Amino acid sequence: MHTRNAYFDITIRGKNVSTQLAPYITSVTWSDAANSTEADSLDIELDNRDGLFSGAWQPTKGDKLTAKLITEHWHSEHERLVVNCGVFEIDETAYKFGGAGDSITLKAISAMVKGAIRREKKSRAWENTTFSAIANKIATQHGFGCVFTGDDVQFTRIEQKSESDIAFIRRLAKEHGHALKLGDGKVILMDEAKQDKKPSVGTINKNMVLSVEITDKSTDIYSACEIQYHDAATNETRKYLCKPEGVPTSGQTLKIKSRVESLDAARKKATAALRRKNKFETSGTISCMGNPHCIAGSVCTLGGFGVLNGLYAIEKSTHTTGEGGYTVSLSIRRTVNY
Template identity: 30%
Template sequence: MQDARRAVLVINYNGKDISTDLTKSLIDFSYNDAASGALDDITLNLEDRAQNWQGPWEPTAGDKIKAEIRTINWDKPGEIKKLPLGTFEVDTFDFAGPPDAVAIKAVSLPVSSNVRQERRTKAWEKVNLRTLADEVAKRAGLKLLYEATDNPSYDRLEQAGVSDLAFLLETATKEAIAIKVSGGNLILFDEFEYEKKAPITSITRGESNVINYNFNWSTTLVAYRACEVVYTNSKKKKTYRAAYTPPRAPKTGPILKINEQVDSQAAAIRLARKSLREKNKEAGKGSLTLMGDIRMATGLTITIKGWKRFDGKYIIESCTQSVGSGGYTTSIGIRKVLGW
């Protein structure tokens, strides 16, 4: 058995390695490397007939869990690889039965932070996106990693009765900038820049270790061929007009029309391009479940081969690593790269 291919879960709970004890009660474990706007999280499902997790071991909100997946003899004999998942704080505890079982969920955001729950109203004057993100990060007890090329500026932003995190997500999404909370960091990144990176691997039908897959197309998700922005500033008595048509756009098809506040012609052009990206992203999505693969992570690109019309380069939008009675599997949500 020592030579068998296997995956091992390593869990450090409040500074103590409980991996050995955990193997006796573990039903399954999952790590969710979340899509933009959602928190990374882990879930431990445990049998608890001895009622340890309901009694002496009962979790407390804010308990810290450091997790890692190790693969042994996975790709070749004698090889050991590690996938550090980061540190998470317990925020949910569920108990069910019979037989007694518990589920412990921990998230990548400090539970003492109120940036998810507390609703605020604030007017932001003469501010840029990085400054806004930095203030939210500090309030959340996180370090800001700003990996976007653009840093849009605003004359005025209105935060009206929404949480800091929700407001930042809404503002960044309009700029086609994604948000992640992971490893004690608040990360803002430009998906377009990530799309340009070389694929980490190819997944080929009939050759790669694919357990199941899903691709689809729908007439309700037909890609727009262009975007037009028209906004009239009544105070300045000025109308801004802008249009964006991506490279290799079809000659026929619907046009996305936007009427949102912009402060300049440059802002109108930027809004046209980035609004078109957000809409057209929905037209090329799929999902795959693979035999466990520690290389997979949100924001990386892969090449899909052998699924004909669905072949091409994709970016990973979400990734779930699971260890349990069914072995070790990796599930990814993917989106076709737009290329502009």
């Protein structure tokens, strides 16, 4: 029988350094977020007892590195899984000296978060276009690809007001029910409602967890959304009450004002606003033995937790390999059915 194994394959400046680093690695931690409000990161802690990493092997801030999470014989004999973690840039180097031994931690963040797509603010109007077309054009302008899933949105006119390109896309994503992620050289926009309906990657039973904390709240939870919007066809202000199947039976009515193109657009925008407010009604964190399938944007099942059993969306995953083995910590929320 083969021994289970989990490790990160690491390339720095285009050179695979996994073999050279292996004797010095204390731990590697990869954090993967489903939404771009938090950048993906990779931390590599190294034993610096020989002073190599503060001398001849000293890394340079700004160096590009790539990483892959690899598991062997993890779930079954002869199984080998490879998860591409992405491209990162060393942003910070932390040195520790002392009685416990010298060490260095390379702190890297997604290489896409430091470019002009985030820095440069622009003001411009977009006319007779769609959300996917805007995302594709902006991505192309910055040399990135674009992935867009879910229903598109039509705009007669939409203004980008002193916003960076990514801040503008994030605003549209938030208003129209999409999660935005920058990764693997792509601007990725995922329909959150469809993401929540993905098949579960597996069940996490109570006897498998190292720790778990889940909160079920009623504060700031809504049972309906009333949207007031301007009907361009009739030049009138209208109201629409959105109460999709699956919303909480009790709670306040969320009230919003917005410019939309049609009644259908008003319904979709109101539904997105409800989801945004209610999706963390039941949420928490869980730590357990590592599972390479549990990555941000996927869905898992909780079992053995009584009324808390069911499907949960993974908002963030943090995978760690090292002397303590392979573990994963997840930020989760119960899936929403509307």
